[in-house]
Every structure is written in structure tokens, then in C-alpha cells.
Amino acid sequence: MAVGVLSLQGSFNEHIAALRxxxxxxxxxxxPEQLQNVTAxxxxxxxxxxxxxxxxxxxxxxxxxxxxxxxKPVWGTCAGLIFLANKAVGQKAGGQEFxxxxxxxxxxxFFGSQLQSxxxxxxxxxxxxxxxxxxxxxxxxxxxxxILEVGPETEVLADYSVPxxxxxDSKSNSExxxxxxxxxxxxxxxxxxxxxxxxxxHPELTADTRWHxxxxxxxxxxxxQSSTSIVKEEYLSDNQQQKSDLPIxx
Ligand SMILES: NC(=O)CC[C@H](N)C(=O)O
Numbered sequence: 274m275a276v277g278v279l280s281l282q283g284s285f286n287e288h289i290a291a292l293r294x295x296x297x298x299x300x301x302x303x304x305p306e307q308l309q310n311v312t313a314x315x316x317x318x319x320x321x322x323x324x325x326x327x328x329x330x331x332x333x334x335x336x337x338x339x340x341x342x343x344x345k346p347v348w349g350t351c352a353g354l355i356f357l358a359n360k361a362v363g364q365k366a367g368g369q370e371f372x373x374x375x376x377x378x379x380x381x382x383f384f385g386s387q388l389q390s391x392x393x394x395x396x397x398x399x400x401x402x403x404x405x406x407x408x409x410x411x412x413x414x415x416x417x418x419x420i421l422e423v424g425p426e427t428e429v430l431a432d433y434s435v436p437x438x439x440x441x442d443s444k445s446n447s448e449x450x451x452x453x454x455x456x457x458x459x460x461x462x463x464x465x466x467x468x469x470x471x472x473x474x475h476p477e478l479t480a481d482t483r484w485h486x487x488x489x490x491x492x493x494x495x496x497x498q499s500s501t502s503i504v505k506e507e508y509l510s511d512n513q514q515q516k517s518d519l520p521i522x523x
Contacts, residue, residue, distance in 0.1 A: 275297070275298040275299065275300045275310070275311055275312070276292055276297055276298070276299050276300065276311060276312070276313045276314070276315065276489070276492065277299070277300045277301075277302040277307065277308060277310070277311030277313065277314040277315070278292075278299045278300065278301060278302060278314070278315045278317060279302050279314065279315065279316045279317060279324075279328075279333075279337075279353070280301035280302055280303055280317075281303060281319075281324055281327040281328060281331070281333075282319045282320065282323050282324045282327055283317045283318050283319020283320065283324060283351075283352055283353075284317045284318050284319060284350075284475060284477055284478065285301065285315075285317045287317070287475075287477040287478055288315050288317050288350075288477045288485075289301070290477070291476070291477045291482050291485050292485060294482050295482050295485055295486055295489070297485075297489060299315070302314065303331060304331060304333075305331070305332060305333055305335070305336035306336075308336050308337070308340050312345065312346070312492060313345060313346040313347070313348075313488070313489075313491075313492035314337075314340060314345065314346070314347045314348070315347075315348045315349075315350070315353070315488070316347065316348070316349040316350070316352075316353030316356050316357065316372075317350055317351075317352070317353055317477070318350045318351030318352045318353060318415065318475050318477075319351070319352045319353075320352055321352035321355040321356060321369060321381070322364075322365050322369050324352055324356065325356070325369040325370050325371070326369075328370070329370055334370055334372065337356075337372045338372055338373070338374070341357070341372060341373070341374035341469065342374070344467065344468055345468060346468040346469070346470070346488065346491050346492040347372075347374070347468070347469055347470070348469075348470040348471070348472070348484075348488045349375070349469075349470070349471045349472075350471075350472050350474070350475055350476065350477065351415065351417055351418065351472070351473060351474065351475055352418075353471075354375075354379060354418060354420075354471040354472060354473055355371070355379050355381060355418050356371055356372050357371075357372055357373070357374055357375040357469060357471055358371065358373070358375050358377050358378065358379040358420075358471070359371075359373050359374070359375060359376050359377065359378070359424075360377070360378040360379070361378070361379045361380075361381055361418075362378065362379070362380050362381065362421070363380050363381035363382055363383070364381060374469055375427065375464065375466055375469045375471050376423065376424030376425075376426055376427050376466055377420050377421075377422060377423045377424065377427050377461075377464055377466075377471070378420070378421045378422040379418045379419065379420050379421065379473075380418055380419050380420075380421050381418050382416055382417075382418065383417065383418055383419035383421075383460065383473075384414060384416070384417050384419065384435070385416075386416060387415070387416045389416075390414055390415045390416055390417070391414050392411060392412065392413050392414070393411075393412050393414070393433065394409045394410070394411060394412070395409060395410050395411075395412040395431045395433060395462065395463075395474070396408060396409060396431065397409065397410040397430065397431050397463070397483075399428075399430045399465075399487075400430070400483050400484065400487050403487055403490060404483045404486045404487050404490065405483070406481070406483050410431070410476070410479075410481060410483065410484070411479050411481060412431075412433070412462065412474035413474050413475040413476075413478045413479060414462075414473065414474050414475075415475060417462075417473045417474060418473050419433075419435075419460040419461065419462060419473055420460065420461035420462065420464055420471070420473065421460070421461075423461060423464055424466070426466050426467070427464050427465070427466040428464060428465045428466065429461050429463070429464055430463040430464060430465055431461075431462050431463035431472075432459045432460060432461045432462060432463075433459065433460055433462045434457050434458070434459050435457065435458060435459075435460055436457055436458075437457060437458040461473075462474060465491075468491055468492075470487075470488055470491065472484060
């Protein structure tokens with residue numbers, strides 16, 4: 274058994290490379306029946322409307338929903354998070370189909386267009402506690418969504434401070450520092466609910482593999498219960514595991 278990566282569109286290669294760096298085989302998933310061969314699934318970032326059209330074309334939605342309903346671990350990054358959310362706002366006209374299961378509301382292009390993409394240091398105490406390393410993580414946000422609301426079972430793992438809508442729209446220079454502080458809002462950018470994980474940013478585009486390790490830890494628990502295990506890529510030497518075969522941001 275291995276970790277599946279939905280490979281219709283977007284950053285699936287980068288996820289597979291990140292898994293390889295920690296010695297785990299990622300299996301490309303393009304057909305419903307391929308989901309039977311994996312214990313956990315990553316839905317990558319990309320463009321959620323396009324990904325949804327491709328998933329529909331390949332009749333993947335029923336199998337993806339069953340996978341989630343069976344309680345198997347699924348991690349959605351960026352467009353993948355949009356796929357997993359129970360509710361999304363800011364969809365294209367005509368809407369788009371979702372997998373659902375993660376009890377939260379996402380706003381599709383919350384931070385703006387591609388030009389408003391950014392990187393920032395996020396506080397990630399849960400990641401540091403469970404898999405070690407520093408308390409911060411480099412968040413790469415590419416035309417990213419944000420999580421506006423979470424259900425009672427959904428745990429917030431990271432958030433990010435942005436100017437509130439009013440102050441973002443305000444052209445006034447007379448705002449005092451205090452007013453500025455008050456008008457900041459925190460939006461949620463990483464959540465966990467049972468075996469479902471969602472991040473609005475792209476850990477697979479950094480050299481830091483801790484979110485992948487964290488997800489595998491979640492997946493490992495399921496593997497133990499179902500007496501299967503995540504197979505490590507034994508053919509990789511230590512040296513090869515450290516090496517990335519794609520350009521990544523350090
Ligand atoms: N980097 C991403 O995955 C961006 C997601 C994009 N906002 C969407 O709607 O699909």
C-alpha cells in the first residue's frame with residue numbers, strides 16, 4: 274500500500290517528489306479503481322474548477338467521496354482544500370462539483386488574483402509538537418483560498434493575519450496604528466478534522482517536508498488499524514532521499 278496523489282492537474286509531481294524525499298512512494302491516481310491500491314490520498318493544488326471537470330470526466334467523484342466516507346486519510350492542499358471543503362464561496366458561474374467531508378467554508382480566491390500570491394512565515398505549533406522542527410513554516414500562497422468558518426469537529430492548525438475587508442478597501446492615510454491593529458482579521462489556513470487535513474498553502478513547493486510527515490503520521494494510525502502499512506521506497510539510498518528532482522523553494 275502507498276500514498277495516492279490525485280494526478281489530474283496541478284502540483285502532483287511536486288507532492289510525489291516531497292514524499293520521495295521522506296522515503297515514501299507516491300502513486301499517481303487518475304482512475305477510480307486506482308484508489309483501491311492506496312491507504313491515503315493527497316489532492317494537490319492547481320485550479321479547482323479545471324480539476325473538478327477532469328475528475329468528473331474520469332468519473333472519480335463517487336470513488337473519492339467513498340474514500341473520504343470510509344475514514345481514510347485525505348489531505349487537500351490549496352485547490353485540493355477547496356475540493357474537500359463542505360462549502361465554498363466565490364466559485365465560477367455554474368459552480369463546481371466537490372468531494373466534501375471537511376466541515377468548513379472556504380473562500381476560493383480569498384487573497385486576490387495570481388499577482389497577490391505571496392510567501393509568509395506561519396506559526397505551526399501542532400506540526401512542531403508532532404513532527405519536530407521550528408515553530409514556523411514557510412507558507413507559499415498561490416492564488417490561495419482561505420478558510421472562513423470551521424465546524425465544531427474541525428481543529429485549526431494555522432492562521433494568518435490580513436487587513437480586514439474594510440481597511441483593505443480604505444484609501445485613507447489618517448488611520449492610526451491602533452485602528453490598523455483593530456482592523457486586522459485572522460483567517461484560517463490549515464485545518465484537521467479526523468483523518469482529513471486541509472492547507473490553503475503549498476508545502477510541496479518548499480524543502481520542508483514536515484506537513485508530509487505529519488500527514489503520514491495520521492495515515493499511519495489508519496494503516497495500523499487496517500493492518501496495512503505505508504510502504505517506504507526501499508530502493509532509495511539515504512543520499513537519494515535527500516535529493517529533490519524538481520526545483521523547490523528553500
Ligand atoms: N494554488 C491553488 O491551488 C489555487 C486554487 C485556486 N484558487 C482555485 O480556485 O482552484
